[in-house]
Amino acid sequence: MAPFLAFQLSPPNPLHPFHLCEFKVARGQRLQRIAAPALPLPSRGRIASVPGFMKLWSQFFIPTLKESPADAEITSHKLLVRAGLVRKLTGGLYTYMPLGLRVIHKITELCRQEMDKAGAIELWMPHVHPVENWMQGPRWEAAREIMFRADHAGAGKRAPRDPEFVLGPTHEEIITPLVKSEITSYRDLPKNFYQIATKFRNEIRPRYGLMRAREFIMKDAYSFDADDAGATRSYQLMKAAYEAFFARVGLKAIAVEADTGVMGGSFSHEFMVPAEVGDDDVVYCEESGYSANREKATSGLVPADLKDAEPAGAVEKFATPGVVTIASLEAAPYSVPGDKQFKTLVFVGDDKPFIVILRGCDELEEAKLGSLGFKLFRPATPEEIEPVLGAKPGSLGAVKGTIKNPAVLAGIFADHAIRLIGNGVTGANEDGFHLRNVNVARDLAITRFGDFRTVKAGEPCPKCGAPLKSRRAIEVGHVFKLGTKYSEKFNAVYTDDQKQTHPMVMGCYGIGISRTMQAIIEQSHDADGILWPWSVAPFQVLVCLLDPQDPAASEMAKKLGAAAERAGADVLIDDRAERPGVKFKDADLIGIPLRITVGGRGLKEGVVELKARDQKDVVKLPVAEAEARVAEAVVARMG
Template identity: 45%
Template sequence: MRYSESFIYTLKEDQKEAAIVSHNLLLRGGFISKLASGIYNYLPLGLRVIKKVSEIVRQEMNAAGALEILMAAVQPAELWMESGRWNDYGKELLRIKDRGDRDFVFGPTHEEVVTDIVRKFAKSYKNLPVNLYQIQTKFRDELRPRFGLMRGREFIMKDAYSFDADEDGMDISYLKMRDAYFNIFRRCGLAFRSVEADTGSIGGKDSEEFMVLSSTGEDEIVVCDSCEYSANTERAESITQDEPGTEKELKKVETPNKQTIKDVCEFLDKDEQFSAKALVYKNEEGKIFCFFVEGDDELNEIKAARATGSIELTMLTDEELEKTGLLKGYIGPIDFPNKDIEIVCDNRLKNRNTLVVGANEEGYHFVNAKFGRDFEHKTADIRNVKENEICPRCKNGRLKKIRGIEVGHIFKLGLKYSKAMKAEFLDKNGKTQPFYMGCYGIGIGRTAQAAIEQNNDEKGIIWPISIAPFEIEIVPLDSKDIGLVNFCDRMYDYFENTLGIEVLYDDRAERAGIKLNDMDLIGIPIRIVIGKKSFADNKVEISLRRNRNDKTLVDRDVAIEYAVELREKLYKELEKIREV
C-alpha cells in the first residue's frame, strides 16, 4: 500500500476519551474511530489487524475440526423464550421490533440459533460430534462500555459451539478447543494464561478463561509462583493453615462501642485473622443470608452466591439489617437470633480455636469461640484468596495476584440448552438423547487491543508481526532524489507483486521526522529506511520497531533478502509460548 493512496490519519495528541494506552494508540494511529459510546468504526489499518487476528483464529479452528458458518445477527424472540433467556438476559440484550411489531434481538451470542440449526439437521449420533463456529459482529448493551475495543457494545467475536453424543465426547471437544486457543494466542504474540473460571450465569461445568496479562486488565487472577495453578478470583482457593496454640474456654467479654473488627481486635489485643466478621446479604428472591469470614478476609460475592444457590447477592442496607433483628457490630454465629436467615461460614473458620465473635448483644463479644464446639453452621469457600497464601495444587508455592484481560472463554455447557430447547438425536439404541454442548468465544477486537496493551512504548505500537497491519514498511527520506525514489518504487513492487508481502510504502513528500514518527506510532515490525547519504553509498538501513537502537546498514542489493529473513525470524519467535 502506498501511503499517499491510503486512508491513514494520525493524531499527534493524546485522546481525551482514552483512559488506557492501547485505546489512545488505536485512536491516534488511525485504526478506529468512535461513532457512539462503545461503538467503533474500523478504519483501513484497524480492519487489517482485525482480519489478521480473524485469519489466525480461522486457521486454528479449522485445524481443530470446527466448521465455519455465519449465523443471522438478528434473531427472533421465540428462540430466546424457548431457552428462557428472553427473561434472564436483562437489559444487556438489545431488543428490537420489526414493522409487524414482532420481537427480535440483535444477537449478543448464538447458543439459541446454533442449537436450533443443529437440532434441525443432526438427527443421528452418526452426525456427531460437530463443532460450528462463526466470526461475527455482536451487540451487548453493556452498562458501561469503556477502553475502546476492550469493552465495546458492538464487537467482533468468534463463537464456536460443539455438540456431542455424551459427556466424554464433550470433554474431548472441549480439550480440542483448549488446544486451539493456546495456538491462537501464542500465534498472536501474546503473553497469556488460561485460568479456571466460574461458569457464572451461563451455567455448566468446566470453564477456563484465557487471560492476556496486563496491569490494566479488568480481571484479577491468582497464580502460583511455582506451579501452573491459575484461577480467577471467583474460583481461586488456597490451603488453610491451622491456628497455632490450644483451645481455650469460651468467654463473653464487654466490648463497649467497639463495632468494627479493627476496633474490637485492637481492644482485645487479638490478630484480626482470629476473629469472625458477619456480612448480611439478600439474594434476587429477597432471601437473607449471613456470611461469616475471618476478620481480615474479604467475602467473594460470587463464591457466596454459588454457595447459597443465588444468582445475585446484594448487601443489606442499615435499615434492612435493623429489621432482621441483628445488631450491627455484634453479629455472631453463637445463638444466632434470627432463624429465618441462612448462615454460611467460610471453610477457614473450621480451623480456628480462639475466635473473637459478636455475642448478638449490644456491647459484648465472645472470645475463644471454636467451630464445632461453640457453634456449627454450613461451611463453604466464600472468601477471596490473599497474596502469599499457599497454592492448593502444588501445596508448596505461594499465590500471587496479577491482572489480566479476558480474551477468550471456553465452557462445557452440558445439557442446559439442548434440554430447554429439546435439541435431541437418536443414539445407537434408537433412544432420544439431548446433545452435550460446549461453547467457546474469542473477542477479536479485544485480542488485537490486548496485543497493543502488552506491546507499546512512548512512540507508539509495537505489533507482533502476525497481526500487524503491514509486515514491512519502506520509508524514503528524500522524495526529490529520483534515483532513490525509483529504487523504492521497484522494491515496493517486488515485495507486493513478486513476494506477496504486505508493505506500507511511505511515498509522501513529507519531512523525515513526520514519516518516522508516523511509522513508529503505527508500529509496523520491520522498517527499511532509505536516506540520501547512505543510498549514495549503496546502503539502506533496516531496523525492527521493537529495537530502534539496533539499526543495520545493508547493501541495497540484499535489502529485500535481509528484510525477508528478519520477517521469517519474527514469525519463528511466535512458535514458542511467551514466558509469563
C-alpha cells in the same frame, strides 16, 4: 464523435497501481477496465486489495496523532488512537479505521485457521435475537442486565409492547435451538460451530478503549457431544487450538482455572495476558504451576484434617456500644484480632435471605456464591436484614437461638476458614452487643460449608503449599465445559444406537478478537509506538520514500515494495510529501515490523536502508543487491 473515451487517473501518480490501467468507456455503457497490469495472485493469508496489494500512504488513510486524547488512560488505548487504528463514536463504541481493520482481519484469519484445523465449522448467526429465546434459556434473569433491547424506534406507528428483540451478547440461546432442530442422531455428533462476529453487551462502565467495549468482535464456538467424555475431548481440542492461536498472534497468554459465572457449566479456563492494566487478578504458584482467576482461586490455608478447637467456656454476651466494624472490634478495649472474629453477611437469593459467614480478616468472593445455586443474588439492605436477624449490620451473628426469624432463611453458609477460629467473637443480633466464646461446631447451625473467601497472595498453594503470588491480567479467551445446562432447557437431544435419547453435552469457547488486538499492543510497544508481531501487522513492510519527487527514488521504492510483496509481505509505501522526521516518527508509531528507507542521501551512496522496528541497528543494502536482500529479510520472517 469518438466512440471511446480514454482517461487516466488524475493526478497521475507513477506509484499508484492503477496508473497502468487504461479505461475505455463506450458512450452509454458501464465503465470497464480493459487492461490491467500483471499482478500477483492473492496468496494464502494475504489481504487482497485488487488490483495489487501495495498501498500508498497518501492514498490510504492513517490519521496519526502527536497527542493522546484525554480519555485514553492506558498505553494501548493511547496507541490505538494515536496510530489511527480506531476512533471513538461514544463510550465503548469504536470505529475500526482502515489500518486497525487490517489488523482485525489478520487476527480473524489466524483464528479461523486454528478453528478449522481443530475441526470447528464456521457459520453466521443473527445478532438481533427474539427475546423468547432468552426467556427460554437458563440465564435470562442474570443476562438481561447487560443486554441491549432492540426495539423499533418508531414513534407510535407500532403498538407499544414489551421488548421483542434483544441484541446478542453471546449465542448459546440461538445455537442450541438450531442444533436441536437440525441434529437428532448420534451419527451427526460431535459438532463444533463457530462464528467471528460482533457482540453487544451494555457494560455498566466501558473502559480502556477496546478492552471493555459495548460492541466488540468475538469468536464464539459451541461444541455438541454425545457424552461427557466427548465433551471433554472437544474442550481439550479447543484449549489446544487457543494455545496455538495466541502463539501465532504473538501473545503470551496463559490458561488459568476460572469461575464459570453466569455461563454455568462444570469447568473452565481463561486465557490471560499478564498486564498491569488488566481487569482480572490471577493467583498462581511458581512451584506447582497452579494458576487460577482470583474469583476461583483456592488455597491450602485450611488443612483437610483440621480439628475444631475445644470450647473454652460458655457463650457470653458483652456490650460493644457503637462498634459496627471488624476494625473497631480489633481496636482497644476489645482487642479481638480479625482472625478471631466471625463476619456475618446477609444476601438475598431468589427473594429469600441467606447468611454467609467468614472470618473477620477475610473478604467475600462473591463469584463463589454462584455455587449455592441461586439464579440471582445480591447483598441484602439494612431494612431487609433487621426483621430477619433482629439487629442492624454491625451487630449480626448466626449463633443458634439469637436469630430473630430463622424460618425465612434460605440457609446459613460458612467459609471453611471459620473453622480455624475457635472461641471467637460475633454479633449478638442485638444492636450494641457481641458474643464471645463462640465455636463453630457447638454454636452455629451451618447449612453448608464452602469456599467463599478471596484468596490472598502469600497463602499456601493448594497443590504444594508454596506461597501463592498474584498479578493483574487481561482476559482474552475463555473455554467452558457447559454440560447439559442449555441442551436440557432447549431440549437439544439425540438418539443413540440403542434408540435412547440423551441431552447433548455442550461446551462454549470465546476469544475476544478486538480485545486481543489491544492486548497485543499492551504487551508489545515501546516509547515510540507499537511493535506489531509479523503475523498480525497491518503491513509488514513500510517503504519510507523520503524524496517522492525524485523519479529515481520513487522507482526504487516501487521496485523494493514489489520485491517484498513477491516474497509474501503486505507493503505500504510512505509517499507523502512530509519531512523525514515526520515519516520516521509515524513509522515507529504505527509499528510496521520492517522499514526500508529510500532517500536521496542513500542513493548517492548507492544504498538503501533496512531497519527492523524492534532493533536499533540500520542495515545498508547496496542498490544492486537490495531487491534480493529485502526478499530475503521478508522470507526470513514469514515463518
